[in-house]
Amino acid sequence: MADITIKLPDGNTREVPAGTTVGGLAAAIARGLAKKAVIGSVNGVERDLVWELQDGDEVAIITADSERGLFTIRHSTTHVMAQAVLDLFPGATFAIGPPVENGFYYDFELPPGPDGRPGTFVPEDLERIEARMREILAESQPFVRDELTNERAREVFADHRFKLEIIDGEADDPTSATESGLVRTYENPPAEPSPNPPFHGYPGFIDLCRGPHVPDTKSFLGHFKLMRIAGAYWRGDEKNPMLQRIYGTAWATKAELDEHLHQLEEAAKRDHRRLATELDLLSFPEELGGGLAVWHPKGGIVRKLMEDYSRGRHAKGGYEFVYTPNIANGKLFEASGHLGFYEDGMYPPMEMDNGTYYPKPMNCPGHNLIFGSRQRSYRELPLRLFELGTVYRYERSGTLHGLMRIRGFTQDDSHIYCTPEQAHDEIRSLLNFVLSVLRAFGFEDFEANLSTRPAKAETVGTDEGWAEATENLRAALEAEGLEYEVDEGGGAFYGPKIDVKVKDAIGRTWQLSTIQYDFNMATRMGLEYVGEDGARHTPIMLHRALFGSIERFFGVLLEHYAGAFPTWLAPVQVRVLPVRDDHDAYAREVVDELQAIGLRVDWIDASEKLGNRIRKAKGEKIPYVLVVGDDDVAARTVGVNPRGGEVERGVSLDAFAQHVADEVDDQQHVS
Secondary structure (H helix, E strand, O other): OOEEEEEOOOOOEEEEEOOOEHHHHHHHHOHHHHHHEEEEEEOOEEEOOOOEOOOOOEEEEEEOOOHHHHHHHHHHHHHHHHHHHHHHOOOOEEOOOOEEOOEEEEEEEEOOOOOOOOEOOOHHHHHHHHHHHHHHHHOOOEOEEEEEOHHHHHHHOOOOHHHHHHHOOOOOOOOOOEEOOEEEEEEEOOOOOOOOOOEOOEOOEEEEOOOOOOOEOOOOOOOEEEEEEEEEEHHHOOOOOEEEEEEEEEOOOHHHHHHHHHHHHHHHHOOHHHHHHHOOOEEOOHHHOOOOOEEOHHHHHHHHHHHHHHHHHHHHOOOEEOOOOOEEEHHHHHHHOHHHHOHHHOOOOEEEOOEEEEEOOOOHHHHHHHHOOOOOEHHHOOEEEEEEEEEEOOOOHHHOEOOOEOOEEEEEEEEEEEOHHHHHHHHHHHHHHHHHHHHHOOOOOEEEEEEOOOOHHHOOOOHHHHHHHHHHHHHHHHHOOOOEEEEOOOOEOOEOEEEEEEEOOOOOEEEEEEEEEEOOHHHHOOOOEEOOOOOEEOOEEEEEEOOOOHHHHHHHHHHHOOOOOOOOOOOOOEEEEEOOHHHHHHHHHHHHHHHHOOOOEEEOOOOOOHHHHHHHHHHOOOOEEEEEOHHHHHHOEEEEEEOOOOOEEEEEHHHHHHHHHHHHHHHHOOO
16 A cells, blocks of 8 residues: 655654554654554544544644643543443433543433432442443443434434433533534443443443544543532523532543642642631621622731732832722613623613613723723823722522632722833733732742634724734733743633733642733723824723732632731731730730731730640641740740741840841732
């Protein structure tokens, strides 16, 4: 057979025999590559290793240690889990099961129990399902790709109503696809056919799926764990059946799985909801309703410190402070476009005697009203407006998660109005400002996404405007030396953006700050300034959220520090403990002197044993515990018990006060 020519990612070509598969090409390149190969990309389309190559194909081998390779491993593990569930629970049916960040899930409907109620999984079922999955892995069942006619697919999945909805186009499945009017499937033929196969005409497991998959169930799939069971409405609609969702995690190696499980253990210890209760910072009362928090005094102290720091930095940065109401007439949100593009995320309208009002989902329409309240000159630009503005967005109850996903929250929102010529420098200044504030809160490891223009037909603005805006964002990232990935087509319809992400103490990534161009809203709302040429121009509008929201940023901080806030943010910075009752007077004197220089200090009298009081202070994660006894009263000293450090006796009170004051000052002025 004649050879064919294959183009490789590095620009080189390779001659291989006709009939060579993706896996065969990997083996021809290097034996080590063949061992790591999971799938291939052929002319930009992901294909199984058994895919036969054609002359002129452009091919990249995707390995298990890549993001796409790991996605495929998780996708294939999902199929194995679904097969195991259908084996163990006769009469069960299944919906969709995509890979997700760090793992996968699948939704199932179990047959009713003896009492007629919908069947449910119990935690013990996870062990049974895992055991059956490992039996399937050991069988090395191949993943066999096929395309069926619509009619044949309906016959095969006749007992699986959710699959029928997908086949008929009534529901979407991110992992399924059709080609040329055919329904694509992947089958896993079992070593021994099931006596009661759940599919018509197939002895084992088959699923609607676009693929691709690993070659067989023994390849790359052993490093997984089923994590938990949850409820999920079919198609996310509360009017549809409640399904049983099983979440799992899967990795390319045992070491990666072990590392992830360890991180989850650490994350559980740092869960901000648990810490908020233990440290008496805030709570989520049922009486208040889902997705809403009340801040207790200690949490209120930290929040105020965050907000005061933000206000101070914005004042120095040339921002103007503004305030806008929490509700507005619906005509404002029609003008801004929110009712057209964002109504599903807004709360229902309130009918008033002079119109229809909505709780505001964003602060930008109000800021635009301020800009447009009078004629503006180019001499006033850039105009930087800043507000700690509370917004309200409807989140489904199943998506709520403490402070991380909440229905009412406060954004540190800025909108900058500038001329096109000013945009380049303004973007660079904004990014520098964002990073310097994040560093002050203890974050040092940053990365970013640069999200570019979606399909042109779905966007506003000119080609030139998008190109210039994107280049300004890119130049700012590169000037800061910030690593970034380009999210092609990931921008909003109204402009490109930068999303800044931080890594916390246990390696998790959090997306926090955003800098966003907007070619749309200023035009929609008729904003103009008089240029140097005397003509009217539409300003460039930049959206910038630094914390994102005060609530979510607080939650991230709480987990990052595991509740042990740096001294400048700690609700109580110093606690003074007299050894005996006769040391109380000196303890109060210590408290007074430290409070006089602005430190947050309390004291606990000697009615309880000293050891118990020290343990309680440590449990509250107070940065400094001072113990004062006979020698300290005589010498005007303190015994310093620092959080995470060595105890030091006989420290001069003045020296300690200066040390803590310097520490607080240094922590706030990191840049």
